[in-house]
Amino acid sequence: MRLAEAWRVALGALRANRLRSGLTMLGVVIGVAAVVVLVAIGTGAKQTVEQQVEGLGSNLLIVVPGQVSFGSAPTLSPLSLSDVEAVTRVVGDRSRVAVTVTSGERVQAGTAAKFTSVLGVLETTPQVFIRTVARGSYLTRSDVDTARRVAVLGSAVASSLFRDRDPVGQQVTIAGVRFRVIGVFAQLGQSLGIDRDDEVHIPVTTAHRLFGTGRVDGIAIKAPDRERIDELGNRVVAELARRHPDTEFSAVTQEQILGVLGDILGVLTGVLAAIAGISLLVGGVGVSNIMLVSVRERTSEIGLRKAVGARPRDIGVQFLLEAVLLTTLGGGTGMALGVAAASLVSALSPVPAAITWWALALAFGVSAAVGIIFGVVPAQRAGRLDPVVALRAE
Amino acid sequence: MTAAAGTAPAIEAVDVTRTYELDGVWVPALRGVTLTVAQGDHLAIIGPSGSGKSTLMHLLGGLDRPTSGRLVIGGRDVAGLSPAELARLRNETIGFVFQAFHLLPRTSALDNVALPLVYRGMGGAARRRQAAAMLERVGLGHRVRHRPSQLSGGEQQRVAIARALVTGPAVLLADEPTGNLDTATGAAVLALLESMNADSGVALVLVTHDREVALRARRQITMRDGVVVPPAAPRIPRQREEP
Ligand SMILES: Nc1ncnc2c1ncn2[C@@H]1O[C@H](COP(=O)(O)OP(=O)(O)OP(=O)(O)O)[C@@H](O)[C@H]1O
Ligand SMILES: [Mg+2]
Numbered sequence: 001m002r003l004a005e006a007w008r009v010a011l012g013a014l015r016a017n018r019l020r021s022g023l024t025m026l027g028v029v030i031g032v033a034a035v036v037v038l039v040a041i042g043t044g045a046k047q048t049v050e051q052q053v054e055g056l057g058s059n060l061l062i063v064v065p066g067q068v069s070f071g072s073a074p075t076l077s078p079l080s081l082s083d084v085e086a087v088t089r090v091v092g093d094r095s096r097v098a099v100t101v102t103s104g105e106r107v108q109a110g111t112a113a114k115f116t117s118v119l120g121v122l123e124t125t126p127q128v129f130i131r132t133v134a135r136g137s138y139l140t141r142s143d144v145d146t147a148r149r150v151a152v153l154g155s156a157v158a159s160s161l162f163r164d165r166d167p168v169g170q171q172v173t174i175a176g177v178r179f180r181v182i183g184v185f186a187q188l189g190q191s192l193g194i195d196r197d198d199e200v201h202i203p204v205t206t207a208h209r210l211f212g213t214g215r216v217d218g219i220a221i222k223a224p225d226r227e228r229i230d231e232l233g234n235r236v237v238a239e240l241a242r243r244h245p246d247t248e249f250s251a252v253t254q255e256q257i258l259g260v261l262g263d264i265l266g267v268l269t270g271v272l273a274a275i276a277g278i279s280l281l282v283g284g285v286g287v288s289n290i291m292l293v294s295v296r297e298r299t300s301e302i303g304l305r306k307a308v309g310a311r312p313r314d315i316g317v318q319f320l321l322e323a324v325l326l327t328t329l330g331g332g333t334g335m336a337l338g339v340a341a342a343s344l345v346s347a348l349s350p351v352p353a354a355i356t357w358w359a360l361a362l363a364f365g366v367s368a369a370v371g372i373i374f375g376v377v378p379a380q381r382a383g384r385l386d387p388v389v390a391l392r393a394e
Numbered sequence: 395m396t397a398a399a400g401t402a403p404a405i406e407a408v409d410v411t412r413t414y415e416l417d418g419v420w421v422p423a424l425r426g427v428t429l430t431v432a433q434g435d436h437l438a439i440i441g442p443s444g445s446g447k448s449t450l451m452h453l454l455g456g457l458d459r460p461t462s463g464r465l466v467i468g469g470r471d472v473a474g475l476s477p478a479e480l481a482r483l484r485n486e487t488i489g490f491v492f493q494a495f496h497l498l499p500r501t502s503a504l505d506n507v508a509l510p511l512v513y514r515g516m517g518g519a520a521r522r523r524q525a526a527a528m529l530e531r532v533g534l535g536h537r538v539r540h541r542p543s544q545l546s547g548g549e550q551q552r553v554a555i556a557r558a559l560v561t562g563p564a565v566l567l568a569d570e571p572t573g574n575l576d577t578a579t580g581a582a583v584l585a586l587l588e589s590m591n592a593d594s595g596v597a598l599v600l601v602t603h604d605r606e607v608a609l610r611a612r613r614q615i616t617m618r619d620g621v622v623v624p625p626a627a628p629r630i631p632r633q634r635e636e637p
Contacts, residue, residue, distance in 0.1 A: 005512055016500050304496040307457055308510035308557065309485025311478040387457045391496065 006314075010322040013294070014329075021326060024290045027283025028330030028370065029337060032363045034276035036338025039359040041345065042269025044352030049261050053254050055188075057130045059223040061233050063087070063240065063251045078244050079216045081204070084122075087219055090239050091232065096224070098128035099216040101207050107200055108173040109161040116157050117199040118174055120207020120216075128222045136168035136183030139203055143182075147205035152183040156197035174200065175210055229253055277366075283330070284370035291323050291378035295385075302382055303390025316383030323375025324368055331367025335360055402469055404487070404564040404597050405431040405454050410463030411620075412449050423449040425620040426463070431565055435597040436588070438608035441617030447601045448569055450617070454599060455488045455567045456480050468564060485513050489558030489566045489596070491587070493573040495550045497542040497557075503529060504538040507556045514561070528556040532586060548579035555586060565597040566590065572602075 014021040065077050081099075088097045101120040106113055123139045125131060131138075133152065143150050151172060158167045158181075167181045179202065188196045208214055221236065223229040233251030240249045295302070302315055339360075342353040412424040424446045431437060431454065439447050452458040456467050459480075465472045468487040472480060497506045508525035516524075529538055532552040542550055551571060558566055568587055572580030584600075584607055591598035600611065608614050616623050 002512075002515055002517075005518075012500070300496065301498060304498070305509070305513075306481060307455070307484065307490050307496075309481050309513040309561075311481040311513070313478065314481075314513060388452050391457075391492070 003317075006318050006321050007325070009318055010325050013298075013322055014325060017294075020290065024286055025326055025330035025333065027286040028280065028327045028367055029283075029334040031276060031280030031283040032331045032334025032367050033338040033341060034279055035273055035363050035366070036335055036355070036359060037341045037345065037353070038272035038276050039269060039362075040338070040342035040353040040355050041351055042265060042272055043356055043359065044346065044354035046262060046265040046269070047354050048352045049265065050258060053258050053261070055130060056254065057128060057222060058254075059226055059229055060128070060254050061221040061223055061229055061236070061251050062253075063219040063221065063233070063236055063249060064217075065244075065247050065249055077215050077217050078247050079219065079240070080214050081208075081216065083240060083243060084216060084219060086239055086243060087221070087236050090235050091221055094122075095124050095127050096222045098122055098125050098220040098222075099204055100218060100220075101204060101211065101213065101216045103207070103211045105175045105200075105210075107157060107161065109167070109170060112161045112163075114157055114160050116154075118207065118210075119199055119201050120204035120211070121201050122204055125201065128220050131188070132186040133183045134186040135166065136181070138183055139201065144203040144205055147203055147209060149177060149179045149206055150182045150202065151179040152185060152201040153181055154185050154197040154199045155187040156195065157200055158184045172200075174202070177210060280366060280370060284327070284374040287323055287326050287371065288374035288378060290326075291319060291375055292381070294322070295319060295378050295382045298382075299385065299390045299393035302385050303387050303393065306385070306387035307391060312383035315385070316379040319379040319382045320372065320375045323378065324371035327367045327371030327374075328364070331364050334367070335363055338363070401433075403430045403432050403466075404435070404468065405429075406464075406466040407450075407453065407460075408464040410453055410460035410465055412446075412453060412458065413461045422620055424453070424460075427617075427620075427622055429454075429615065429622065431597050431599055433564065433597060434591070434595045435565075435599070436591050436612040437597070437599045437615060438611035438613070439599065439601045439615045439617060440603065440605065440608050445617040446620040447617055449620075451567050451569045451599070451601060454565070455490055456484045457490075481513070485510055485561060487564045489561065489563040491551070491554050491558050491566065491568040491571045493570040495542070495547075495554050495574070497550055497553055499542055501541065502538065503534060503540050503542075503545065503553045503556075506542070506553055507560050509557060510561045525556070525560055528560045529553070531559075532556045546579070547575050548583060551575060551579075551583050552586065555583070555590070559590060559594070559596065563596060565599060567599050569601045570603070571600070572604075 065079065084097065084099050088094050091097055099122055103118050104115060105118040107116050107118070121139070123141050123144050126133070126138050134155070136152070138152055139150065151174065153161070153167055161167065161172065162170065167184055170181050172179050172181055185197065202210070204216065221232065223232050230253070233253070237249045237251050305315060339355055342355055345351055346353040407427055407429045409426045409428050410424060411422065411426055413420050413422045415421070427450060439450065441447055449458070453460055453465060456472055459465070459472055467483055470483060475483065498509070504522060504525050507528055508521040511521040511524060526535070526538055529535055532555055534549060534552050534556065537545060537549060542553070545553065566587065571587065572583055575583060587598055587600065588610065590596055600607070602608050
């Protein structure tokens with residue numbers, strides 16, 4: 001029998017039992033749609049995290065006290081500005097070193113007030129991280145050296161305190177102390193769950209007075225190139241360890257952050273896909289079941305086909321194609337449904353969903369494989385039927 | 395398309411037996427049958443119910459294999475054939491007509507008739523042309539698009555006959571083809587089978603309960619308890635007349 005003919009026969013058999021075929025397919029449709037949507041969400045989350053980490057700037061090295069591991073409580077930093085100077089000497093370029101000391105503070109302008117993150121920083125921040133000032137200017141070295149009470153506002157802070165007015169040159173009160181606004185950042189958006197437009201930068205020296213502390217939370221270094229980043233990290237960590245023998249320090253690169261986050265999200269995506277895969281498996285069992293019913297129902301037809309010259313293989317192929325057709329039609333529908341659902345999810349919710357061609361190819365391939373795997377037993381049974389016995393069935 | 399007319403028999407069965415196992419007990423359905431179907435033969439098989447007529451027909455058509463004995467169909471010993479080769483042999487040399495018609499539902503008369511050609515790998519257009527010609531020959535040229543459920547019993551059996559003949563087989567095996575039909579319709583179907591035998595030279599092996607129908611055949615075979623018994627009654631009067 002020609003293959004085209006076998007396809008035609010298989011399609012005809014499915015059409016003859018439309019409702020049953022449809023319901024059988026539904027299992028596969030739901031399974032494939034679930035795989036597509038969940039993988040899309042997992043992939044989308046991963047891509048977003050990657051973009052955000054890359055968005056911090058390139059060749060970044062972040063030095064923090066303690067072991068970097070997700071889920072552990074942050075260690076209280078023993079770092080001070082003298083450590084920063086030591087690190088700067090190791091790096092050999094002040095413009096490549098940034099620090100932060102952060103505190104949540106109330107910021108007020110006239111009657112408008114906002115609770116926000118206030119970051120004590122060096123004037124080097126825009127060179128180390130990607131930050132652009134939209135209006136006014138950023139902090140200068142002399143602002144830091146003389147601990148001036150000047151502030152650069154994140155765009156969200158600026159708009160909630162000043163609405164349409166230009167904040168540059170205006171006064172704000174941070175923790176009861178008056179500051180002059182010298183600049184406003186360009187809008188940046190979320191990064192790793194932190195709204196980076198909802199912050200205020202002030203000189204680190206001013207921050208120390210304001211917060212009543214001398215510590216810095218962490219040091220960020222922009223390495224001159226990717227190759228020397230690990231070596232530089234080691235040297236910085238060694239210097240800090242020498243200065244603080246009781247504390248462990250670690251230097252993490254963006255690649256390491258990405259690696260850890262990627263692993264977590266990869267596992268998450270895998271778990272989601274596995275859960276979806278189980279429903280696909282259940283759909284496959286449904287296909288197998290229905291094919292066995294179909295073989296039994298059409299025993300007499302099988303007998304007749306054999307009587308007029310169908311080989312066991314012809315009968316087997318016919319039923320196998322029927323199963324594959326069921327699962328691939330179901331798979332195709334499931335893919336369309338999954339793509340639609342994924343676009344709906346990313347349009348209507350903050351959860352990103354990225355459809356990748358490999359996820360679609362995989363879903364389709366798996367549904368075809370499910371058809372073959374779950375169709376083989378019924379097909380073999382049909383092919384091996386004794387024609388005399390089959391003809392007697394009615 | 396007709397098998398090469400020659401002196402070689404279309405089917406040759408030598409001492410074939412067929413035993414079924416039923417709950418551990420071996421039940422003999424055929425207990426040694428020797429039979430030759432010549433090219434263009436016309437043979438009637440009669441006998442009481444359960445005497446093994448259908449069992450013999452299944453063997454003659456290569457649907458089943460003998461438990462012992464030699465069975466040669468179209469010059470090929472079935473013992474040495476794989477299931478696939480046997481299927482091909484059926485397709486090429488045998489046409490079956492069953493009591494229960496066995497037409498595919500939801501399939502037009504034309505496609506039902508064309509079915510055996512599908513398993514020859516023949517293309518759609520050639521298949522339909524050949525099937526349409528065959529339907530014309532059985533007098534159903536006006537029913538090609540009808541489905542079995544839209545045909546009368548007699549028409550359905552004609553479609554089945556067209557299907558059996560569309561491949562140009564050497565032997566047509568008809569097991570009680572009129573069993574599900576009323577007398578008049580049955581007579582017409584028999585007339586069609588007999589005319590096909592007379593006109594196209596296809597050998598006809600017919601199982602029937604009707605003695606008159608059997609007597610129209612060139613030879614009669616009576617079966618009882620799985621063996622062929624000599625047709626004592628019809629032959630004795632003839633022997634008396636001959637001298
Ligand atoms: N698959 C089977 N398993 C067991 N016994 C069987 C099987 N097929 C046939 N038989 C037995 O073989 C014997 C012959 O059966 P067969 O169908 O050949 O009879 P028949 O002459 O065609 O009868 P009828 O005129 O009723 O059609 C019967 O006793 C039957 O019970
Ligand atoms: Mg019978």
